[in-house]
Amino acid sequence: MPRPILASLDPSAVAHNLSRVRECAPRSRVWAVVKADAYGHGIEAVYPALASADGFALLEIGEAARIRALGWTGPILLLEGFFDAADLEAVLELKLTPVLHDDAQIDMLLGMRPSAPVDVFVKFNTGMNRLGYTDGRGRKAVERLRAASEVGTVGLMMHFPEADLPDGVAGPLGRFEAETAGLPGPRSMANSASVLLHPATHADWVRPGILLYGGSPTGDRDGPAFDLKPAMELTSELIAVQQLAPGEAAGYGQRFVAQRPTRVGVVACGYADGYPRHAPDGTPVMVAGRRCALAGRVSMDMLTVDITDAPEAGIGSRVELFGRHLAVDEVARHCGTIGYELMCAVAPRVKRRVGFGEAG
Numbered sequence: 001m002p003r004p005i006l007a008s009l010d011p012s013a014v015a016h017n018l019s020r021v022r023e024c025a026p027r028s029r030v031w032a033v034v035k036a037d038a039y040g041h042g043i044e045a046v047y048p049a050l051a052s053a054d055g056f057a058l059l060e061i062g063e064a065a066r067i068r069a070l071g072w073t074g075p076i077l078l079l080e081g082f083f084d085a086a087d088l089e090a091v092l093e094l095k096l097t098p099v100l101h102d103d104a105q106i107d108m109l110l111g112m113r114p115s116a117p118v119d120v121f122v123k124f125n126t127g128m129n130r131l132g133y134t135d136g137r138g139r140k141a142v143e144r145l146r147a148a149s150e151v152g153t154v155g156l157m158m159h160f161p162e163a164d165l166p167d168g169v170a171g172p173l174g175r176f177e178a179e180t181a182g183l184p185g186p187r188s189m190a191n192s193a194s195v196l197l198h199p200a201t202h203a204d205w206v207r208p209g210i211l212l213y214g215g216s217p218t219g220d221r222d223g224p225a226f227d228l229k230p231a232m233e234l235t236s237e238l239i240a241v242q243q244l245a246p247g248e249a250a251g252y253g254q255r256f257v258a259q260r261p262t263r264v265g266v267v268a269c270g271y272a273d274g275y276p277r278h279a280p281d282g283t284p285v286m287v288a289g290r291r292c293a294l295a296g297r298v299s300m301d302m303l304t305v306d307i308t309d310a311p312e313a314g315i316g317s318r319v320e321l322f323g324r325h326l327a328v329d330e331v332a333r334h335c336g337t338i339g340y341e342l343m344c345a346v347a348p349r350v351k352r353r354v355g356f357g358e359a360g
């Protein structure tokens, strides 16, 4: 038998979540964000569920090539543009839509003299202070691009730093409107949080990522509270059970010390599978259909759970680290991180399966 850890993927959940985007932003086109191999889910696994999106957004040429290989002929947005001339050749060949945030990229693009016009977006920095133009330089970039015969459509884009907050978009939105006043071209602002919380930001194109996979973009509500369905379930099994007397401890550093006679279940899942090593005692883990608590430091290949209150649990019992019965967002909150990180962290050594199967 192979090691029992498994990441199951449910394309129908992704399709449901995309339909939530359509409900929330009915007048906008949708860039389905599939960077980081579809947030760890695998581009090929989610593609059929996302093929009714209007475009895909990602960072790497290799991922764009994989989407083209799946038969996608529509637009593909390169969120960080291109990094050098070799990239740019692939951008032209694959007919990608780069986001340009710097004059050096524009020089490179126009210097290439592409044979067919290239569609682009120009990135405006409205307070995130990572990528993008400020102080009227974005307008100059747009005007320069619009005058070049090598360039097709010139879109306008920005990214919110605090769209997860109820009043988090007004400032950047106002700055974007001022910087782009009177400029034609399609506009794109909204990530998942804005899709769900801020209709005023939806504009021509929305760019949801995490919500497509059923994760929440906000710290205070889990995905299901937004009627999102989890697309990934990380499961394993108990491979051993230990009986601890009060005062006995479990795992490296002996972090968990039994306060009562305690049954400890040993799960085939560790940080080398992508489960966070910094998960504290008490982090929820589903064992045999019951919520139990992590007990002891996560090791490389195993973790330990207090299963005293799940007397039916034993070797071979099903363990859900996150999924349909335990939101990834809740596990992430215990670990001081966000669902995005846990999804993206699932390691290559974890087998993937399409479909959630029977053992719900």
Ligand SMILES: *Cc1c(COP(=O)(O)O)cnc(C)c1O
Binding pocket: 033, 035, 079, 159, 190, 191, 192, 193, 207, 208, 209, 210, 211, 217
């Ligand atoms: C990742 C990313 C998104 C998607 O963000 P979510 O919070 O996952 O919806 C949108 N826009 C840009 C520029 C991104 O980098």
